[in-house]
Amino acid sequence: xxxxxxxxxxLFLLAFQGSVLNPFVIHEIRPDxxxxxxxLLGILKGDIKGGLIGASLGFIMDILSAGPVYYNVFSKCFIxxxxxxxxxxxxxxGPVLHAGMIFAASxxxxxGALLILVFLGMARLPHDLFYIAIPQAIFDGALxxxxxxxxxxxxxxxxxxxxx
Amino acid sequence: xxxxxxxxKKVLVVFLLLxxxxxxxxxxxxxxxxxxxxxxxxxxxVNLIHSGFFLIFRGVSTTWxxxxxxxxxxxxxxxxxxxxxRLLAESLSLxxxxxxYDRLSQLLKVKDAIHTEFTVxxxxxxxxTNWYSAVVINRGxxxxxxxxxxxxxxxxxxxxITKTARHHSRVLLFSDRNSAVAGVIQxxxxxxxxxxxxxxxxxxxxxxIDSNIQNGDLVLTSGTDSVFPPGIVxxxxxxxxxxxxxxxxxxxxxxxxxxxxxxxxMVLNIPQxxxxxxxxxEDVR
Numbered sequence: 001x002x003x004x005x006x007x008x009x010x011l012f013l014l015a016f017q018g019s020v021l022n023p024f025v026i027h028e029i030r031p032d033x034x035x036x037x038x039x040l041l042g043i044l045k046g047d048i049k050g051g052l053i054g055a056s057l058g059f060i061m062d063i064l065s066a067g068p069v070y071y072n073v074f075s076k077c078f079i080x081x082x083x084x085x086x087x088x089x090x091x092x093x094g095p096v097l098h099a100g101m102i103f104a105a106s107x108x109x110x111x112g113a114l115l116i117l118v119f120l121g122m123a124r125l126p127h128d129l130f131y132i133a134i135p136q137a138i139f140d141g142a143l144x145x146x147x148x149x150x151x152x153x154x155x156x157x158x159x160x161x162x163x164x
Numbered sequence: 165x166x167x168x169x170x171x172x173k174k175v176l177v178v179f180l181l182l183x184x185x186x187x188x189x190x191x192x193x194x195x196x197x198x199x200x201x202x203x204x205x206x207x208x209x210v211n212l213i214h215s216g217f218f219l220i221f222r223g224v225s226t227t228w229x230x231x232x233x234x235x236x237x238x239x240x241x242x243x244x245x246x247x248x249x250r251l252l253a254e255s256l257s258l259x260x261x262x263x264x265y266d267r268l269s270q271l272l273k274v275k276d277a278i279h280t281e282f283t284v285x286x287x288x289x290x291x292x293t294n295w296y297s298a299v300v301i302n303r304g305x306x307x308x309x310x311x312x313x314x315x316x317x318x319x320x321x322x323x324x325i326t327k328t329a330r331h332h333s334r335v336l337l338f339s340d341r342n343s344a345v346a347g348v349i350q351x352x353x354x355x356x357x358x359x360x361x362x363x364x365x366x367x368x369x370x371x372x373i374d375s376n377i378q379n380g381d382l383v384l385t386s387g388t389d390s391v392f393p394p395g396i397v398x399x400x401x402x403x404x405x406x407x408x409x410x411x412x413x414x415x416x417x418x419x420x421x422x423x424x425x426x427x428x429x430m431v432l433n434i435p436q437x438x439x440x441x442x443x444x445x446e447d448v449r
Contacts, residue, residue, distance in 0.1 A: 015213035018292035018300070021221050028424065029294050048174055055181055062188070063203045064210055066291055066298035066326065066336055068195070070188030077185065113295055120191065122341045127362040132294050 013037060014060050024143065029132065031139040032106060034061055036147060038076045039102050042083025050087075054080025071116055075109040095152065099145025106140035107133060197311030199329050211300055211332045214289035218302075229256045267428055270318030280393055281433040283307055285315075287426060288332070297337040297360065297423070298323075303431060304331045312391060314432040320397035320420040321345065321385060322429050333431075337423055338398070339364060347398050348386040349377055355386050358398050361416060364423075366399055368415040373406055375413065383417055393434060397421075 016022055017033050024031050034057050042050025058076030065072065086093070086101060093101075110133030117123040187193075193200070199207050268284070285301035303309050305328050315322040315335045323337040338345055340360045347358040347368060354375045361367040368383060381401045387394030399417040406413050 011209060011213060014292070015210045015217060015289075018210075018289045019214055019217040019221075020287070020289065021217045022290075030292075032293070034292075048178070051178070052181070055185065059188075060206045060210065061292055062194075063199075063206050064289075064300075065293050066296040066334060066340065066342075067293065068191045068342070070185070070193065072293075073188055074185045077181065113293075117295070117341070124341060124362050128295075131363060136294050 036144040039083045042080040043087035047084025050080030050084035095149040102144035103141030107137035218288040282430040297340040314392040346389040350382040
């Protein structure tokens, strides 16, 4: 039952990311809700599960995307694993630190996407960096920090399986 | 061997996952105009949810238009206000219908102008990432939609079909970095290729430096790409640079269609030349 709820939640989230209902848009830049979810699940579930969840979500996101390669399966897998490592090693992290980590992860993902586009001869530099990658990373970081803050206020504890 | 697999289960899972990911990084996999068997269940499920979201969106906006602005009713004017509310709701509903009628009549006018069979579709979802410009429409293979069909509105071109499933299709918008449309400048008849530029701005390429083009010139489809019929509006030239010793102008244009606001589109069914049909069939195989 719990697994079914998780699957439904994930499908709902994936659909919401590309939905006409999604209200999180500033100047046509949307935050990557999947990245934020993968990061938070990685923190909670550890590096292996985080990586697997990230790969699954990234895979479905790639199916829905018009991108030329399956890139999100790779980037989300990495971010999920990275979040698992962070959750293990950083004790009692606050929302600001998490916002910064999500910003860094999103920027890293953006730079990776940009490198693929450069490799395929489709990059529009420096526009892509300054008008897509960096604004999205800021948006992701801010929203991720707020979501984390909300989760910790609701749970009255730090969201980390290793924190005391 | 079995013991090794049991002990190193996590290592094995990660190893298999990495192999899978590197296989998926090949661009050939994503270039297929139809969904692969492993993609279909995910794409169909999520697009079904997209359609649900769209219905909720439409329902909520209709409810909002009809009722939300009428909830603050004073008790002493209840009866009159109720009557007023009913009439206003009817008026709003009629206005919505009139707007829909206007949009559809515009589409019909375009039909008369282009002499091409078309299917009307509604946009139900957008590209989930910020790197590409694409939308999902609620018409698919069962409605006769095939890859490489052109998509337009009454104002101008929107994009072309890149991937189809049974009940939905993906439209690559013409503002996307992968997009290219054959265009012609209306005033000078110079032909070039319009590609996605930076942000909302498009680029018109391969216009020779001796062409006398100006800001504000209208760019239309030339019809040579077999995707769009000739004469459909693409955009207006907003900036022209003519670098010294260059062979071509550097031209930017602003699209006539506001891609973030469109709801209904027309998918054009232009018969493809036999060579292109053959290439498409090979792609599907």
